[in-house]
Structures are given as structure tokens and as C-alpha cells.
Amino acid sequence: MTRTAVPPTRPPEPDGPRQVSKFEFNLLRILRFLMGHFPADQGLQLVRTAVSRPECISGGAVDLVQDTLSKASVLFLTRSGGWRNDKFLRANLPVAGRVWDRIPLDERALHFSRPVLDFLLWLTAEKVQETKQAWDAAPKALTPADELFFCLAFDAMRSDPDVLAALRRKDAFTRNPFCWLTNPGDVAEPDSTKPQPPDFAPVFTGQRAVLLECxxxxxxxxxxxxxxxxxxxxxxxxxxxxxxxxxxxxxxxxxxxxxxxxxxxxxxxxxxxxxxxxxxxxxxxxxxxxxxxxxxxxxxxxxxxxxxxxxxxxxxxxxxxxxxxxxxxxxxxxxxxxxxxxxxxxxxxxxxxxxxxxxxxxxxxxxxxxxxxxxxxxxxxxxxxxxxxxxxx
Incomplete structure (x- = not known):
């Protein structure tokens, strides 16, 4: 995760157990819920509850967000199929092995950008189903890791009809190719007779193709x-x-x-x-x-x-x-x-x-x-x- 993609923070904290505020604690629990490591009913309750947002969050909370994102994403991709000794095309030639054997490290490194943290702040502070604060992320501003995160977030919250209706109005989800591959029936507009999926061409190049292999x-x-x-x-x-x-x-x-x-x-x-x-x-x-x-x-x-x-x-x-x-x-x-x-x-x-x-x-x-x-x-x-x-x- 790029360290430049965070809001203003308080001065660094000394080494030892991280001390976080109530708002930061809720944000971290919501993040764990979105990544599949927190009970869904409790996670959705937090999403549906508004909490007063502070002017900034601590450096310790940012470190915990980065740590959770990196570890949970890698674990999800590994369990989803990255661990398999499989065969995929590279330069139009079959290459066998697990993902860490086939793909160089620099092509596997996940980079999360500012929209992810902005989304977590919005999700924690607002009642998503009754939000008074606009939020969205332009698809072109998202990294492949961002798109994967928003896909997991959408999947975690789509069981709540009110929250799902709010998410359907966000380009971060409706123009996300991974959302369309995992939940096309939920991400498409319910009254549309001709659903319009996003351009899938970018999915077959660079890191998005690596994610799709996994x-x-x-x-x-x-x-x-x-x-x-x-x-x-x-x-x-x-x-x-x-x-x-x-x-x-x-x-x-x-x-x-x-x-x-x-x-x-x-x-x-x-x-x-x-x-x-x-x-x-x-x-x-x-x-x-x-x-x-x-x-x-x-x-x-x-x-x-x-x-x-x-x-x-x-x-x-x-x-x-x-x-x-x-x-x-x-x-x-x-x-x-x-x-x-x-x-x-x-x-x-x-x-x-x-x-x-x-x-x-x-x-x-x-x-x-x-x-x-x-x-x-x-x-x-x-x-x-x-x-x-x-x-x-």
C-alpha cells in the first residue's frame, strides 16, 4: 500500500501495542468484516451506524489498515487458487507453477491507493443506506488491488438490500470488472433490460491478469x-x-x-x-x-x-x-x-x-x-x- 495515499495523521506513536480511538476501532472492524475476518451480522450493523468522524486518524491506525489489507488480500488470493500448481499463458507460452513461481515479485506486489482509505472513512462515519456525504471513486484512479478490494467489499455487503441499493450508485462497484465477474446479478441495475458491463480488456494485462489467474x-x-x-x-x-x-x-x-x-x-x-x-x-x-x-x-x-x-x-x-x-x-x-x-x-x-x-x-x-x-x-x-x-x- 502506498504510504502517500493517506489523510493527515497525528505524530508517530512509540513502539508497543497500538492505541486507537473508538472511530478507528470501528473502522478496523469494518475492514476485517469486508475481508472476511469478522462476523457479517456485526459488520453490517457497523456499516448501518453513523459515528462522528475525527479530523484525522492516527499513524498507528493507518499502519493497522495497511497491515490488514496486505495480509488479508494475500491470504484471500492464495486460498482462492494462487497456491495451486497450475499452468497459464505468459507471452503466449504455457508456464507452470504456483503464482509465486510463475510471476516475478514486482508484478505480484499489491498497491492500495487513497480511494480505499477514503471509502473506509466514509463507511465508518456514515449510515451507508442513508448517507448525507457523497463518496465515489473514479474507475481510472483505481489500482488492480483497489478493484479487488472493492469487489470483496461489495460481496460482503450485498446481502443487505438497503446497502446494496446504495452501492449500486457508485462507479467504484458498477464499473468494476471483478464485481461483474463475481456478482453480475447484484451489481447490474435491477430495472435495466440491457445490462452494460465494463470494458474487460484491462483484466487481461498486467497485474489484473495475475489476479484473475489466482x-x-x-x-x-x-x-x-x-x-x-x-x-x-x-x-x-x-x-x-x-x-x-x-x-x-x-x-x-x-x-x-x-x-x-x-x-x-x-x-x-x-x-x-x-x-x-x-x-x-x-x-x-x-x-x-x-x-x-x-x-x-x-x-x-x-x-x-x-x-x-x-x-x-x-x-x-x-x-x-x-x-x-x-x-x-x-x-x-x-x-x-x-x-x-x-x-x-x-x-x-x-x-x-x-x-x-x-x-x-x-x-x-x-x-x-x-x-x-x-x-x-x-x-x-x-x-x-x-x-x-x-x-x-
Missing amino acids: LQTHLTLRWTRSERAKGQIGDWKKMRQQGQAEHAALRAFLQAADAARRTDLARFVLRTNAAVLQSDMTPVFWTGGLQGSGPPRLADRLETQRSALALPRQMETLEEWQARARSVGYFDEDYQAAQMWKAEWETTQGDRVAARARAAVEMLEPLRGPATPGPAAAGGGPTTTENPADSPG
Whole structure:
């Protein structure tokens, strides 16, 4: 964390146990809550409570903030997948090892800037759901570590509807690519018919790409859990909004990954589909919890059900990547990257997964006749159906 990115502080304190004020104590507890090291119910209570803000905070409190940010962030990234002996592309060539083996130290060092501390001060002093003091951070002013922190903060507080509504008005969250990869349904505007995710191109360069390497396992688990929970969603509007946000985020992300030639950073999409589509599935797996007959128009009901299958619909793009990888020759520039993708596809039984995804999606196309199998259909189950899924479920 850069030491220049702090507000005015009191003179340095002598060595020994840190002495902090009540305000600073609350700020540190909120920070620990946002990083997953403090009970959520108590953390949200602090967020919803206003405390008189002092003119400055002590140097000891700033040191504790820096120490908590650095240790908790590294621990989170390590647990999320950085510890794995995995393989990722570097200069378009596969490089194996744990993150500290693959990436030089200067590219792994996390730097937190002024907006993080300003946010913690605002969060401690204000009732976020009834704030009278404006706060936001311009996306261009944030470092990769800042974006990761705001993603974790958003995830920690999104369970409170009032706080979530306040956070949705902040560019620090709504234009944050990591927020869109972990919680697209929550970060998108609830009444938007065409969600607008941020530009994902920066995620595939520099330290953001390193963070995304560490988050592959975390993202796989998050999306798998989200897909399996869709069957419990009873509200048609909520299902449609969440599905549309997921589809917009995944489509934009995969397009950016393809353009950056970093398909390895999209492996969580393939792995999540493989985890969910372990057998032949019908749309009821995703939409079985919807209550009532839904919207009066058949087109709206079908669109809601299509939206629920946002993740399986991405297998069409991944299937195209696999077909292209198969066409890369030994002397082509992308040969090793293509071999790496084909190995991942084979490990996850991509042909079978793609066939199951295609079959589930086509069940929601009542006007489509028998379809021609895709380029990878030979490896799996049924690819066509004529069932016009025009019922609510």
C-alpha cells in the first residue's frame, strides 16, 4: 500500500501495542468484516451506524489498515487458487507453477491507493443506506488491488438490500470488472433490460491478469453455486434480471479474452459448465422454482427461461475456440496455447458438456426444428429436441 495515499495523521506513536480511538476501532472492524475476518451480522450493523468522524486518524491506525489489507488480500488470493500448481499463458507460452513461481515479485506486489482509505472513512462515519456525504471513486484512479478490494467489499455487503441499493450508485462497484465477474446479478441495475458491463480488456494485462489467474478456482465455485441455486428462485423478474446480467457479463468477458489471446483465463466458464452439466439436463434444473404462470406473454416467459441458462449458452463460444484450436498446426505461432486449451477441453470432457448445454438450450426454442450437431457434438448426449417449453417451468 502506498504510504502517500493517506489523510493527515497525528505524530508517530512509540513502539508497543497500538492505541486507537473508538472511530478507528470501528473502522478496523469494518475492514476485517469486508475481508472476511469478522462476523457479517456485526459488520453490517457497523456499516448501518453513523459515528462522528475525527479530523484525522492516527499513524498507528493507518499502519493497522495497511497491515490488514496486505495480509488479508494475500491470504484471500492464495486460498482462492494462487497456491495451486497450475499452468497459464505468459507471452503466449504455457508456464507452470504456483503464482509465486510463475510471476516475478514486482508484478505480484499489491498497491492500495487513497480511494480505499477514503471509502473506509466514509463507511465508518456514515449510515451507508442513508448517507448525507457523497463518496465515489473514479474507475481510472483505481489500482488492480483497489478493484479487488472493492469487489470483496461489495460481496460482503450485498446481502443487505438497503446497502446494496446504495452501492449500486457508485462507479467504484458498477464499473468494476471483478464485481461483474463475481456478482453480475447484484451489481447490474435491477430495472435495466440491457445490462452494460465494463470494458474487460484491462483484466487481461498486467497485474489484473495475475489476479484473475489466482481467482479461477474461486470463480468456478461461485458460478457453480449460483447455477445450482437458480432452481430456488421463485420471482420471474429477478430470474430474468440476473440471467440477462450474467449473459452480458460472460459474453463481454469471453470476447475480451479471445481478443487478448488469453483463453486460459476463461477456463472457469468451461469448468463451471462441466461441474453443472454432469448429466443430461432440462431447463427445469434452472427454472423449476419459478412461481405462478409468469408474464402474460409467451415471449416474455421464454425470454426469462432463456436468461436463466446464461452460462450453458456460453458453451457455443467455447466450442468455437476448441474447433479453432484443432486447426492450429505445429509450426503456427499459437500452437502451444492451442494445445493447452485442447488439454483443458479433454480433461473436462468438453464435447460431452457442449452437447448437453446445446440440448438444454434448444429445449427453449419452440419454433426451431431438429438442429445440425455442432463441431463437438460427437462426444456427448442428445443435441436436439422439439419440446416447445412454453410452460412456466
